[in-house]
Amino acid sequence: MKIFRFLLALILTILFIFYVNFKQGDIPPLGKFMSPFTGFWKNGEKDRIDMPSKLKAKQLKEDVVIKFDDQVIPHIFAKNDYDLYFAQGYISAYHRLWQMEFQVMATEGRISEIIGAKALDFDKTNRRKGLKYAAERSIELMEKDANLNNMVQAYTDGINYWINSLSYEDYPIEYKLLDYAPEPWTKLKCALLLKYMADMLSSGEADLENTNALTLFGRADFELLFPESFRGVDPVIPTSRKWDFDPIPVQRPDVTFPQTLTPSTIAKPDPRNGSNNFVVGRGKSAHGKVMLANEPDLALNLPSIWYVTQLHAPGINTFGANLPGVPGIIVGFNDSIAWGVTNAKRDVVDWYQIEFRNSRREEYRYDNKWLKTEKVIEKIKVRDGSTVYDTIIHTHYGPVVYDRNFMGNGEQINFAMKWTAHEESQEFKAFYQLNRSKNYDQFVDAIQYFVAPAQNFAFASASGDIAMWVNGRFPIKWDEQGKFLMNGSDSRQEWAGDIPRNQSAYILNPEQGFVSSANQHPVDSTYPYYAYDYNYEFYRNRRINDRLKLMSGMEVGDMMKLQNDNYNYRASESLPLMLDSLDTANMSSKAQAAYNILRRWDYFNEPEMQAPSYYEAWWNDLYAMIWDEFVDREVALKKPHVFNTIYLMNRDPYNKYFDQVSTPQKESVTDLINQSFVSSLEKIEAWKTENENDQVNWYEYKNTTARHLLKLAPFSVEKIKIGGNNNIVNAASSGHGPSWRMVVELGPDQVRAWGVYPGSQSGNPGNPAYAEMIENWSVGKYYPLNFLKSEQEENANLVFTQTLKSN
Numbered sequence: 001m002k003i004f005r006f007l008l009a010l011i012l013t014i015l016f017i018f019y020v021n022f023k024q025g026d027i028p029p030l031g032k033f034m035s036p037f038t039g040f041w042k043n044g045e046k047d048r049i050d051m052p053s054k055l056k057a058k059q060l061k062e063d064v065v066i067k068f069d070d071q072v073i074p075h076i077f078a079k080n081d082y083d084l085y086f087a088q089g090y091i092s093a094y095h096r097l098w099q100m101e102f103q104v105m106a107t108e109g110r111i112s113e114i115i116g117a118k119a120l121d122f123d124k125t126n127r128r129k130g131l132k133y134a135a136e137r138s139i140e141l142m143e144k145d146a147n148l149n150n151m152v153q154a155y156t157d158g159i160n161y162w163i164n165s166l167s168y169e170d171y172p173i174e175y176k177l178l179d180y181a182p183e184p185w186t187k188l189k190c191a192l193l194l195k196y197m198a199d200m201l202s203s204g205e206a207d208l209e210n211t212n213a214l215t216l217f218g219r220a221d222f223e224l225l226f227p228e229s230f231r232g233v234d235p236v237i238p239t240s241r242k243w244d245f246d247p248i249p250v251q252r253p254d255v256t257f258p259q260t261l262t263p264s265t266i267a268k269p270d271p272r273n274g275s276n277n278f279v280v281g282r283g284k285s286a287h288g289k290v291m292l293a294n295e296p297d298l299a300l301n302l303p304s305i306w307y308v309t310q311l312h313a314p315g316i317n318t319f320g321a322n323l324p325g326v327p328g329i330i331v332g333f334n335d336s337i338a339w340g341v342t343n344a345k346r347d348v349v350d351w352y353q354i355e356f357r358n359s360r361r362e363e364y365r366y367d368n369k370w371l372k373t374e375k376v377i378e379k380i381k382v383r384d385g386s387t388v389y390d391t392i393i394h395t396h397y398g399p400v401v402y403d404r405n406f407m408g409n410g411e412q413i414n415f416a417m418k419w420t421a422h423e424e425s426q427e428f429k430a431f432y433q434l435n436r437s438k439n440y441d442q443f444v445d446a447i448q449y450f451v452a453p454a455q456n457f458a459f460a461s462a463s464g465d466i467a468m469w470v471n472g473r474f475p476i477k478w479d480e481q482g483k484f485l486m487n488g489s490d491s492r493q494e495w496a497g498d499i500p501r502n503q504s505a506y507i508l509n510p511e512q513g514f515v516s517s518a519n520q521h522p523v524d525s526t527y528p529y530y531a532y533d534y535n536y537e538f539y540r541n542r543r544i545n546d547r548l549k550l551m552s553g554m555e556v557g558d559m560m561k562l563q564n565d566n567y568n569y570r571a572s573e574s575l576p577l578m579l580d581s582l583d584t585a586n587m588s589s590k591a592q593a594a595y596n597i598l599r600r601w602d603y604f605n606e607p608e609m610q611a612p613s614y615y616e617a618w619w620n621d622l623y624a625m626i627w628d629e630f631v632d633r634e635v636a637l638k639k640p641h642v643f644n645t646i647y648l649m650n651r652d653p654y655n656k657y658f659d660q661v662s663t664p665q666k667e668s669v670t671d672l673i674n675q676s677f678v679s680s681l682e683k684i685e686a687w688k689t690e691n692e693n694d695q696v697n698w699y700e701y702k703n704t705t706a707r708h709l710l711k712l713a714p715f716s717v718e719k720i721k722i723g724g725n726n727n728i729v730n731a732a733s734s735g736h737g738p739s740w741r742m743v744v745e746l747g748p749d750q751v752r753a754w755g756v757y758p759g760s761q762s763g764n765p766g767n768p769a770y771a772e773m774i775e776n777w778s779v780g781k782y783y784p785l786n787f788l789k790s791e792q793e794e795n796a797n798l799v800f801t802q803t804l805k806s807n
Contacts, residue, residue: 048072048762048769049800051094059086059157060806066091068800069786072761072769075310075798077791081147082154084313085327087804089158092307093185096324096763097162098172099303101182102709104189104325107131107196109380114178116383124390125266127378128401130422131199135191137424142191148428152187155327159185172764174710190428193325198421200298202453202472204269205349206534208262208415211485212635215259225640225657228532229521230647234545236344236456236470236517237505239524245503247528252478253492258353258485263409265636266401271535272726272736273298275342277458278516278544278562279466281509286553289747292460293559294331294340295738297731300706302716302771304759306331306740310788311435318435319753319787321740328431331740335751335789336438337461338744342517344454344470345533348421350481350495352397352488354414361393361403365489371396397488398422416488418495420473425451440465440508447471448501456517462746468515470505470522473498477530499529514548516541518729538643539569539727556754559743564780565729566605571615574646575603578618581673594681605730607699607723607778614696616725617683622676626669628660642727698723704732706758706774708765715765720758722778732778743782754782 049068064087067075074091078084093100105111108131109123142148163182175181214222277294285291298305306321311329320332331340356373357363363370374394381387393400395416402408402415426449433446440461447457447469454472459465475482475495486493505523507515518541522531547562579598587595594614601611624631626649627639640648648655653669660667684696693700699721708715724730724737731737737758744753758777760769776783786797 048767048772050767051800051802053801054803054805056805056807057086057090057161058807059161060804062806064804064806065791066802066804067788067791067798068802069795069797070799071308071773071783071797073308073310073786075786075788076312078313081313081316082150083804083806084311084316085151085154086158086161088309088311088327089155089185090162090804091158091309092322092324093159093162095761096303096307097159097182098174099709099763100159100193100325101185101189102174103196104192107135107192107199109378112380112382112388114180114383117386120380120382120388122267123380124378124406125401126199127380127390128392128399128406129199129203129266129417130399130419131195132188132192133399134198134419134422135188135195137422138194138426139188139191141424141426142187142428145426145429148426148432151327151432152190152428155190156185156187159325173766177710177712190326193323194427195421197323198452200269200453201273201343201455202348202421203419204271204273204535205347205351205482206638207347207349207351207482207485208265209636209638210483210534211257211259212261212637214257214484215261216633216635216637224648225644227644229525230538230643233521233524233538234542235521235523236468236541237507237523237527238510238512238515239526240511241505241507241523243503243526243528245528247503248476248497248500250476250478250496250530252481255487255490255492258487260353260413260485261635262402262413262415262485263635264407266407270299270736272731272733273343274519274537274540274731276516276518276540276544276563276729276731277340277342277456278548278559279458279460279468279514280548280554280559281466281513282464284513284548284552284554286555287747289745290460290462290464290466291554291556291559292333292338292340292458292466292744292746293563293742294342294458295563295731295741296331296341297737298739300704300732300735300737300739300758302706302708302759303763304706304739304757306757307761308740308755308757308785310786312788312791316436317789319785320742321755321757326431327428329435330431331742332435333744333746333751333753333787334435334437335462335787336746337440337443337459338746338751338753339434339443339460340458340742341455342458343519344456344472344517344522345519345536346454346470346472346474346522347482347532347534348452348454348473348475349417349419350486352395352416352418352486352493354393354395354397354400354416354488356414359411364395366396367489367491395488415485419452420454420475421452423451423473425449425473427451439463440467443467444469456522458515458517460744460746462748462751465509466515467508468506468517474504474529474531475499477532479530480532481530483532503529505531512549516544516548518544534638535641537727538641540729540731543567543569543729556743556745556752560741560754560780560782562729563738563741563743564724566723568603568605568612568615568725568728570642570646570727571601571612571619572603574619574649575601575615577650578622578673578677581670582677583674590685591677591681594684605698605723605725605728607721608697609723610696610698612698612723612725613701614680614684616701618677618680621680621683622672625660625672625676626658629657703734704737704778705735706771707735717771717774720774720778738777741777741782742785751787753785753787755785756782 109127111119320329430450459467519537520541605612724732
């Protein structure tokens with residue numbers, strides 16, 4: 001009996017040990033995770049900079065010194081390129097390893113390995129979009145350039161130096177939560193992160209939704225609902241620019257677009273992804289110095305999208321923000337120039353309908369012949385131990401994303417994706433040269449290698465030049481080419497080549513004394529080539545330009561104030577009509593109170609004002625009522641842009657689309673305004689009850705959140721006290737906004753810079769510095785960026801020095 005009890009106890013103990021040391025569903029292996037010696041307790045750090053002062057790295061050619069300032073920004077001093085990028089890779093991995101690898105695995109379509117079958121569709125989509133295929137082509141090209149190969153190899157070696165030093169207890173906490181281990185880094189992973197950026201910023205389009213809308217509503221209504229441009233649009237390149245070149249002729253062929261109705265489409269990038277940048281010339285500045293401001297408006301993630309670094313070696317001294325996992329500086333400055341980027345809105349993804357010869361899909365029609373396909377079998381490992389195979393057909397256009405195996409509606413749909421990001425490119429070379437550039441000509445030479453995503457590069461130099469380039473690879477298209485689904489069997493619907501580099505849209509030292517961009521139209525109608533995008537911005541850019549046209553004697557503080565501007569241009573153009581349309585005779589006391597709050601509003605979305613909350617709730621309900629025709633359809637559709645909605649409200653209030661489908665009586669926009677006012681007040685009151693708050697302050701109602709990549713609430717920061725919103729210069733919405741703010745002042749004798757972002761250098765939730773910049777970011781307070789000229793320079797903000805010894 002005693003033996004039986006002993007054996008039973010032993011078996012139960014073994015089972016318990018097994019249970020707590022292996023992952024159970026979404027629960028981490030509790031034994032390892034809770035261990036005080038190796039578990040999550042080990043991720044707590046006492047100091048903001050918790051690292052040894054000296055380390056040995058046998059890969060280095062010479063010693064490297066890394067000085068950290070009070071923002072935990074590393075200032076890396078090396079004596080050659082290899083050691084410089086090795087140190088950058090090492091220190092990026094030290095602070096952000098899990099983030100780097102998680103984003104790479106997402107891009108490659110490998111998240112199912114970590115979290116299981118729930119991520120299968122996500123992984124299939126990214127594999128079918130050809131992101132890894134594109135990265136592999138870019139790496140092949142990069143390896144042919146000795147400087148670039150040295151740069152990326154050194155960066156990779158630095159990351160692996162840190163990975164190889166880790167044991168389980170040292171893993172970032174996310175590895176422990178998800179129960180997996182970091183893999184060796186490769187050069188391909190660096191390229192994948194660039195494709196991650198391209199996917200986030202340039203893969204958006206509405207070709208299939210446009211095709212559905214054209215088929216359902218007809219040509220006249222489609223043009224009414226989705227006009228390409230409006231009078232008075234203020235483009236990125238000022239209208240004063242004259243185009244003094246002979247364009248490559250392109251003529252629209254006599255073709256018709258397929259009328260295929262697509263039930264649903266793959267996930268698209270968030271339409272709020274954008275940015276703004278602006279540069280002020282000497283004539284507008286108080287001290288005769290050029291000033292540049294930039295803020296990429298992206299997801300407010302924790303760990304933050306950006307990691308800030310200074311790189312110093314012979315031939316280079318540059319400072320700024322980069323994507324962790326990518327060598328060099330993407331947005332920044334050196335002692336001679338500064339540059340900033342915004343997303344250049346242009347349709348660079350087109351869909352082609354493919355006609356296969358038979359069910360084997362080995363050939364597809366192209367004019368009067370059959371071309372061979374290539375089949376790629378993707379092997380997707382799933383967390384539960386199973387493996388899922390997905391066969392992807394490749395054509396000369398690109399991968400067939402929609403087919404019988406994925407969102408293809410049986411055998412009816414076969415759509416191939418053609419995308420500029422599929423082509424081999426040398427973005428690494430752009431960073432390498434840009435970081436070392438000393439003047440405008442060198443800047444222009446560098447950015448020619450930045451192909452995808454297309455970006456509006458703002459430029460400023462210490463010598464006084466300012467410029468803006470709409471930069472990237474742009475196909476030559478005939479009018480409306482790529483706006484709808486195209487016939488892949490017709491060679492006339494191919495792209496006609498690329499717009500030559502010397503015919504790009506740019507401007508140098510304009511008479512107006514400034515340049516700016518905020519994701520609006522790149523050019524006006526005089527530009528000789530067809531330019532189209534499905535989602536231009538119409539508000540932020542106008543506010544920036546309106547202010548810059550009026551301002552003079554500007555100082556650095558004025559640049560910062562404009563970056564944090566909360567004026568709601570959209571409300572200023574819609575709310576007067578909405579208020580004037582209300583039936584005020586029979587209002588309840590609560591409705592009258594809301595009406596008075598809105599009447600007194602000055603259109604600034606300040607964090608502790610209530611008017612922005614009432615307006616946003618009202619606008620959202622009104623917009624939904626106006627475009628109820630687009631809801632619950634059996635095909636994919638996108639609603640008309642808010643700018644066009646307001647345009648039609650003011651000019652065509654009895655438009656047939658202002659009649660709700662669900663009601664029998666004929667309605668106008670006035671009816672919908674009154675109905676939506678009532679329904680929005682009900683939502684506001686429900687919010688007050690749910691939140692036990694008799695005030696509906698904007699920052700609380702909007703709830704701007706810096707959200708951990710795994711959406712873990714304890715690792716996120718909610719209800720950040722910040723104003724703004726999308727369509728506002730301070731574009732802080734619920735989960736998007738200024739991911740990095742930078743202002744640089746350049747003069748012949750000195751370069752000064754300031755910056756802030758919503759997070760911190762550390763990606764460790766157990767570090768005291770984690771998310772520490774968020775409060776200053778929310779109120780528009782910047783940190784001085786300590787740009788050091790040499791390793792020997794003294795600076796009161798330097799707090800720690802680490803030396804990487806070569807032997």
